[in-house]
Amino acid sequence: MNTIKIQAYAAQNATAGLAPFGITRREPGPEDVEIEILYCGICHSDLHSVRNEWSEFMATNYPIVPGHEIVGRVTRVGSAATKFKAGDVAAVGCMVDSDGTCPKCKAGLEQFCPNMILTFNSPDKHLGGFTYGGYSGSIVVDERFVLRVPTNLNLAGAAPLLCAGVTTYSPMYHWGVTKGKKVGVVGLGGLGHMAVKFAHALGAHVVVFTTSPGKKEDALRLGADEVVVSRNADEMRKHEGSFDFILDAVSADHDINAYINLLGVDGNLTLVGAPAKPLGVTAFSLIARRRSFSGSMIGGIPETQEMLDFCGAHNITADVEVIPIQKVNEAYERLLKSDVKYRFSIDMASLKS
Ligand SMILES: [Zn+2]
Numbered sequence: 339m340n341t342i343k344i345q346a347y348a349a350q351n352a353t354a355g356l357a358p359f360g361i362t363r364r365e366p367g368p369e370d371v372e373i374e375i376l377y378c379g380i381c382h383s384d385l386h387s388v389r390n391e392w393s394e395f396m397a398t399n400y401p402i403v404p405g406h407e408i409v410g411r412v413t414r415v416g417s418a419a420t421k422f423k424a425g426d427v428a429a430v431g432c433m434v435d436s437d438g439t440c441p442k443c444k445a446g447l448e449q450f451c452p453n454m455i456l457t458f459n460s461p462d463k464h465l466g467g468f469t470y471g472g473y474s475g476s477i478v479v480d481e482r483f484v485l486r487v488p489t490n491l492n493l494a495g496a497a498p499l500l501c502a503g504v505t506t507y508s509p510m511y512h513w514g515v516t517k518g519k520k521v522g523v524v525g526l527g528g529l530g531h532m533a534v535k536f537a538h539a540l541g542a543h544v545v546v547f548t549t550s551p552g553k554k555e556d557a558l559r560l561g562a563d564e565v566v567v568s569r570n571a572d573e574m575r576k577h578e579g580s581f582d583f584i585l586d587a588v589s590a591d592h593d594i595n596a597y598i599n600l601l602g603v604d605g606n607l608t609l610v611g612a613p614a615k616p617l618g619v620t621a622f623s624l625i626a627r628r629r630s631f632s633g634s635m636i637g638g639i640p641e642t643q644e645m646l647d648f649c650g651a652h653n654i655t656a657d658v659e660v661i662p663i664q665k666v667n668e669a670y671e672r673l674l675k676s677d678v679k680y681r682f683s684i685d686m687a688s689l690k691s
C-alpha cells in the first residue's frame with residue numbers, strides 16, 4: 339500500500355508525555371478523504387489514554403497519537419468519494435470506521451457497532467498497527483466518517499463539538515429535551531459548558547449545579563437560567579422532584595442520589611462523566627417517581643452531522659483556549675486542575691514551526 343509520511347505528536351509510554359514523532363498515513367483509497375488538520379481539541383480521554391489510565395478496559399498501545407476532535411480542510415478525495423471535494427472544511431470525531439452492515443450501523447448508531455474503529459488506539463486494518471489521531475498534520479478517513487462543518491462556525495471552537503459536543507447533544511435529543519422542559523447540568527467543564535449551550539438553544543429552562551460559587555456568572559453567560567451551589571442543601575431542596583432531565587458530566591466521586599431526587603415523575607438522569615468508583619444509587623430514589631438513570635457515549639454519524647448543523651443554525655461553538663502543539667503537555671497538567679475555559683484547541687499549524 340502507498341503511504342505518506344507526516345508529522346505528529348506521540349507518547350512512547352505512559353510517563354514520557356507527548357513529543358514530535360513521524361507517522362505514516364495511507365494514500366487515499368477510492369472512498370477516502372484526506373484532511374489537512376487545522377485544529378484538534380484536547381479531550382480528557384486523550385489524557386487518560388496517553389497515561390494508560392483506562393488500562394482495564396482499553397489498554398493503550400504505544401506509540402499513541404491522541405486527538406478525536408478534528409477540524410480541517412480537505413486536500414484530496416478518492417475517485418469514488420462523492421460527499422467532499424478539495425478545499426471543503428471537514429471534521430472527524432471519535433470514530434473512523436465500522437462494519438457498516440450490522441443493525442447498529444444500519445440505524446446510524448455506529449458508536450455501538452461491535453466492529454467500530456476509534457480514531458486512535460484501535461487496530462488499523464489498512465496499515466496494521468493502531469490508528470493515529472488528530473495531533474498530526476493530516477488524516478485519511480473513509481468519507482462515511484467525515485462530517486461537514488457549517489461555514490459560519492469558528493473552526494478552533496468547532497473542533498470540540500466532535501466529542502464534547504455530540505456527547506452532550508445526543509442524550510438531550512434522546513431524552514426529548516425541548517422548549518419548556520427543566521434541564522439540569524451537573525459540572526461546568528468541557529462537557530458541561532456544551533450541555534448548557536445546547537439546552538439553552540433547545541429552549542429548556544437550564545439549571546447549572548456547581549461546587550464552585552465562582553462559576554455562577556459564567557454559567558449565566560453560557561445560557562443558564564439558574565445556578566445552584568450543590569453544597570448548599572437548602573438550595574438543592576428547593577428543586578426536589580422538579581426536573582425533566584439532568585445531564586451529569588462529573589467524573590469525580592459524588593452523591594448521585596442528591597441529583598436523582600431532583601427529578602420529577604419519569605425524569606431521567608444521564609451520566610456522561612465516568613467516575614472511577616461505583617455510584618451508590620438508592621432504589622427508592624428511582625422507584626418513588628418512576629425515574630430512570632442511564633449513561634450515554636458520543637453519538638452516531640447522522641446524529642453528529644445533525645448536531646453540527648444545529649450548531650451552525652444557532653452559531654454554537656465551544657469556548658476554547660487555542661494553544662500551539664508545543665504546549666500540549668502543559669495543557670494536560672492544567673486540564674487536571676480544570677484550569678481551562680472550557681476546552682483547549684490545538685492550532686495544528688504550529689506543528690510546522
Ligand atoms: Zn473525547
Ligand SMILES: [Zn+2]
Nearest residue numbers: 438440443451
Ligand atoms: Zn456495525
